[in-house]
Amino acid sequence: MNPTLLFALFAFIFGTIIGSFLNVLIYRIPRKLNFVTGRSMCPHCEHPLSALDLIPIVSFLSLGRKCRYCHAPISWRYPAFEILTGLSFALVALRFGLSVDDLPIVIIGWTLSAILITLSGIDLDTMEFDDGFSIAIALLAIAAIVLTNGPVTWHLVGAFAVSLPMLGIALLTGGFGGADIKLMAAAGLLLGFPNILVAFMLGIIFGSIQAIILLRQGKSGKTMMPFGPHLALGIYLAFLYAPLIIQWYLSFFN
Ligand SMILES: [Zn+2]
Incomplete structure (x- = not known):
């Protein structure tokens, strides 16, 4: 694989992981919740989320867009912001090189x-x-x-x-x-x-x-x-x- 494309792909995947954390910040900062130590939880049932629930995009799709515990629908905003962060990271990588x-x-x-x-x-x-x-x-x-x-x-x-x-x-x-x-x-x-x-x-x-x-x-x-x-x-x-x-x-x- 072309090294530039490989770097862009790495940047995309890294970006989706960061994007998953940004979703937490977007939810917690306005509510003045601790975003450093507090564990991720479902905003509906407040059940703590496991690592399996937190894989960017994959968890959203594999769980059928529902919380594993209370089955409340998960907003499309979460995977959308993960993809957006991934794309923005990939574009930066493509623009400025490796x-x-x-x-x-x-x-x-x-x-x-x-x-x-x-x-x-x-x-x-x-x-x-x-x-x-x-x-x-x-x-x-x-x-x-x-x-x-x-x-x-x-x-x-x-x-x-x-x-x-x-x-x-x-x-x-x-x-x-x-x-x-x-x-x-x-x-x-x-x-x-x-x-x-x-x-x-x-x-x-x-x-x-x-x-x-x-x-x-x-x-x-x-x-x-x-x-x-x-x-x-x-x-x-x-x-x-x-x-x-x-x-x-x-x-x-x-
Ligand atoms: Zn839930």
């Missing part, structure tokens, strides 16, 4: 994916997410700048390029939540300028598409819609492809 030199950026990409997926799941469930996620991304950014010897100035410009205008809009219209602004400040420090602009543009496009779908379904314009997942997807795609997207965009002007 040499030893690439390892720091691959690990940074995997960590970023895990943080973004967790905050998206929590934002979908509760319409808010903790500043801890943005702090984690800011720390990741500092690690990335040190490890890759990145240009500090452009990372600092990135931290303010989107977050400051968002803060202005929020103060004038209340259009953005504080958590979204802090997320874009931290992501800007990681992605740098101008890549953070790509992340924001993508987030706005994805958010607009969902807003149009909600309006067409007859929801009012005031329906609450979490913006975090859209920004998170924009940040992830910009981390992978911002230079390519900017090149593609500029090609229209030559």
Whole structure:
């Protein structure tokens, strides 16, 4: 098997295992439950889960989408987030390669994916997410700048390029939540300028598409819609492809 594909497959499987843990975080962080030592349990009957119940995707399918103990249906969200994490890890591996030199950026990409997926799941469930996620991304950014010897100035410009205008809009219209602004400040420090602009543009496009779908379904314009997942997807795609997207965009002007 081609070594690149083998690495991507490894990354996918590793990602589904991490994704299974992210499901636990998404469930426990908003409920202020201990997520380090507490054992996994069925959210319906609270029966502790065995290792056999926790194999990503496989357990969900082999158990017929039901809890082994109380037979309550298991949400499709669990395997979906496992697959999503697996795919996001595999894409990072394919994008940044498998040499030893690439390892720091691959690990940074995997960590970023895990943080973004967790905050998206929590934002979908509760319409808010903790500043801890943005702090984690800011720390990741500092690690990335040190490890890759990145240009500090452009990372600092990135931290303010989107977050400051968002803060202005929020103060004038209340259009953005504080958590979204802090997320874009931290992501800007990681992605740098101008890549953070790509992340924001993508987030706005994805958010607009969902807003149009909600309006067409007859929801009012005031329906609450979490913006975090859209920004998170924009940040992830910009981390992978911002230079390519900017090149593609500029090609229209030559
Ligand atoms: Zn159960």
